[in-house]
Amino acid sequence: MGSTEQNPSQRNQTALVEFILLGFSDIPNLQGFLFGLFLVIYVIILIGNSLILIITKTDPSLQTPMYFFLGNFSFLEICYVSVTIPRLLADLCRHTRSISFLACAMQMYVFLVLGLTECFILTAMAYDRYVAICRPLLYPLVMSNKVCIQLAGGCWVSGIPVHIGFTYCIFSLPFCGRNQLHHFFCDIPAVLTLVCGDTFFIEMLIHVIALLVVTIPFLLILGSYVKIISTILKLPTTTGHAKAFSTCSSHLMVVALFFGSGIITYLRPKSIQSTETDKFISLFYTIVTPMFNPMIYCLRNKDVMVALKKFLLKCFFCDSKLMTL
Template structure:
């Protein structure tokens, strides 16, 4: 374990690296877990890459809905790449140390990409709201320029909102223990190792979680309440079924992603446990990205047709 001496406190020491505990408590399953996570990672990469390719190649999918879906798939690939490759490497080696800089970098990109996903999902719900509730104005409101502006705003907002927060977290004194009881540098396990006053950071976590998770979720929920009310008024049963099928795919992804994120970052600190934190983290770092291509490919006829045309 690496330390640096704090001149102001004589013999006290400050940590300059962590040891990721990961799944060291199940040594007999290291090989199995490596194979499992490798397969999951490959499925996520291939599935989301296929969505990106078909939305670029197929002219019938050159619409705002699939433009945002393509952005979301790019995000999913980046999102899992922040955590899973490191996890796979740690399952193969004894030394699982991670420097402060590497830990801070991983946390920043994980939070930034997660925030961007929340914003992109909100933009996708707005697109569905305009398409179903204001169909005559849809081509005018959701033009290509606005779509690019919305997507750019989502990426820039996600990239900037967590810079200061990550800096504040790693400005805290970490005096030991050095073992991070998690498989990546997430906020709750890192804060557990801080020996300073973390009250301000914990309050900031709730504020950011509200702005990034709760507020977008409320907007999405409001959009879908109006969408459902409009769909129920459609005279055609076929039209209602098509609208519900399209929107239910997006809503399933929203509930999976926002549900696990809300439980992780907004539940009281006293209810946090190592096992639960790790399980929830596995869920929103691997399960949501793997469900995304499955949900959209299996439940979306346009995507299914485009895939069949793409395959030889």
Template sequence: MESKLKKDEGNLTTLVEFILFGFSGVPDLQGFLFGVFLIIYMIILIGNSLIIILTKVDTSLQTPMYFFLGNFSFLEICYVSVTVPKLLADLCRQNRKISFLACAIQMYFFLVFGATECFLLTAMAYDRYVAICNPLLYPLIMNTRLCIQLAAGCWIIGVPVHIGFTYLIFSLPFCGPNQLDHFFCDIPPILKLACGNTSMIETLIYVIAVLVVTVPFMLILGSYVKIISTIQKLPSATGRAKAFSTCSSHLVVVALFFGSGIITYMRPKATHSLGMEKFLSLFYTIVTPMFNPVIYCLRNKDVTVALSKLLSKWIV
């Protein structure tokens, strides 16, 4: 495919669109991949929508813990909808072009929702910390006002940062080629197409990754060190098992999301490979969101009971 370029006044060429290679390297598997990703996308939409409905209609789930879970499920729907519909469309057609502006918008929302997920998982860890380490003060501390403020902060805090960051990336000169060896507009493959000096942007990536990914991850780890220490001091084995069960689902999701994110954005540039980047991107953009509703439904007794009650009403 030939690059689509536009000549400016200085007789230089500037990209006006990118071509997403995606999985075009395996043409015989396009139909199969479309089916797999469509099924995964439907599981994500249905599973997370079900959790949102449960947290709204079941009174036993109208607590701070499930308030954050409902927010998290809605976020997961938004997060995957940034990349998967475009991926599905590209698997069905030969034209895999994306305009410069559309690419910037996709990257921006991907980064904002990714940052929101990091902060929301941290807020959920704080909720569990207060519930287990300060159970008597829990209703007082985790009141409705604080829960709304924490959730709003998680959704808003990354917006201005990533507006500026996305603007800086797409202000770089892109003078060809325009073939993006990825299935969406992610930072590493975009930077590989820039023909200007990207050292400042790369430094900024590490700074933002530390603030958005590493710091929340360390706060979550710190919370769970205190949580586990408190649980071990509980006299009752039943109490310890119940406390662990309320945290296990969250811990699994944290490990899946932060693990793949840290490996992708914090590893040395010399170790980057396009194949590994695609695999890791698939993992944290599609696979992890698919597992989240499964993890929370199967490993959480309250959600399982609420789901059973809801299904029994529908069946009757």
């Protein structure tokens, strides 16, 4: 984007105009295949999470706090993947993959806000399971409809003010020289590689925020499940064990996938980071995990499976009835 004759200020201005998302341009022969693959994954994510969202809102048997949070989580997943995948699909179809400085900042900001929301909603879901299994007599009082709405609302809005300042700090850093992002979206590690100057402060800030909004919620979830498992093992019957484990195992699998890949990405030492590794790992928490979440919750939860079958049968019956008219 700039010649070697430009002075530092000129290079800085050029870099501030736009970035180039290289994405998967290093494998040009697979662009069509990748487009088809990511499009199918995106459709699966949209359909799977939309179905869960619909049945948790309409099925009377799923009008409980656990499924209230699951509905919020499914809607969040739809928003979360829509920040990155549509842009990725568009870039796979064109040669010009530029993204303006402002658009890059906005993509990072929305992605971080939704990522923090996911951390908190997964924590709220763990708290719900903890109260249901470890404090069953207090469950109707502790997890009332009002409390659930307040918890969900707090999860959705808490990241908005935090990441305004954080994103501003990142994009206030001096950018100069190369403006090519070796990534398919504006993620923090990729953007920081283009910063010229000392990034020690922002790296420490990343670790502090990651500790507060990723590591601490993850430890709270683990602590909740230690108590949950110890309580389950005290249940008198193996039937009680199986039922309690079935409601918790799916949540634990989602937590492991999401938090594991997120912690590896944002808390790894800079000395062992690489652009290709970051891009590969980010596929897990941006695309792979949201794709598997509906499958995990449906296949491992009998109540969701029953409600889903009822909904699909109702839709099929209505369609058949309309065709005969």
